[in-house]
Every structure is written in structure tokens, then in C-alpha cells.
């Protein structure tokens with residue numbers, strides 16, 4: 001089941017992020033709260049029963065070329081991977097970005113994150129360039145983007 005963010009989700013989101021990422025890729029509690037509770041944030045939570053099993057945080061950014069949906073993070077519980085949860089979360093995040101008038105989704109991913117790179121490559125994202133030192137000295141990211149159809153077309 002998918003739903004929106006509630007303040008009580010923060011601890012489970014933080015714990016899942018710790019399970020998903022090593023330093024320097026994981027967020028502090030404070031950063032997670034700021035990202036999830038920003039006015040421009042759209043958060044999609046995946047739940048099984050009453051257990052939070054995945055989430056995506058999207059920010060709606062104003063850019064020169066128009067609105068951009070920036071994926072802050074996408075996390076799925078390790079024991080529940082390869083069941084399509086990330087696919088469902090990203091489909092809903094893309095829909096919400098379209099509703100907010102975004103023409104494109106953009107994200108950074110660590111160049112060594114094979115699972116995520118395969119996921120994005122298989123779900124319509126296109127690699128645009130390498131962001132050197134994005135995660136710290138010598139720790140680079142790939143930048144991916146995915147065009148979105150306008151809901152007015």
C-alpha cells in the first residue's frame with residue numbers, strides 16, 4: 001500500500017536509510033526530517049501491514065527551464081527487494097511530479113551503486129553526466145534524468 005508522509009514515519013525512514021546506505025551516502029535524522037518535511041517535498045511511503053518497507057522523497061525544484069522533480073532518495077528494505085517495490089514507488093513519484101508540472105525527473109546515484117544503476121537504466125532514466133566529488137572527494141555520482149509527459153498534452 002502506498003501513502004503520504006506522516007511525522008511519525010521519520011524514525012522508521014531513518015532506520016531504513018541506515019539499512020540501505022553506508023556512510024557517506026546515508027542521511028542524519030536531521031537531514032532526513034528537513035528533506036521529508038520541506039514545503040517542496042513529496043514523499044511516497046510503501047507499507048506492508050503497518051510496517052514501512054520503502055519510500056521515495058521527491059523535491060519539486062524551480063529551474064530556468066521549468067519545474068524539475070529531483071529524487072532525493074529511494075529506499076527499499078533489503079529483505080523485500082526485487083519484488084517491484086521501487087518500481088511502484090517511482091511510478092507514483094513520477095505521477096506526483098507530473099501533477100506539479102515537472103517536465104523531467106533528475107537524480108544522482110553513486111557510480112558504484114550497481115543495483116540502483118540497473119534499476120534506473122531499466123525504468124526509462126538516461127545517464128547525462130558524471131558529477132565528480134558529488135558525495136565527497138573522489139566519490140562521484142552519475143546524473144540521470146527521465147523526461148515526463150505533460151498532463152496537458
Ligand SMILES: CC(C)(COP(=O)(O)OP(=O)(O)OC[C@H]1O[C@@H](n2cnc3c(N)ncnc32)[C@H](O)[C@@H]1OP(=O)(O)O)[C@@H](O)C(=O)NCCC(=O)NCCS
Pocket residue numbers: 020021073074075076077080081082083084085086087088107108109110113114115116118119120122
Ligand atoms: C535500488 C533499489 C531501490 C531497488 O529496489 P527494488 O524494490 O529491489 O527494485 P525493483 O524490484 O522495483 O526492481 C525493478 C528492476 O530493477 C532492476 N534491479 C533492481 N535491483 C537490482 C539488482 N540488485 N541487480 C540487478 N538489477 C536490479 C531489475 O531489472 C529489476 O527487475 P527484475 O527484478 O524483474 O529483474 C534497492 O536495491 C535499494 O533500496 N537499494 C539501496 C538504496 C539505494 O541504492 N537507493 C537508490 C539511491 S540513488
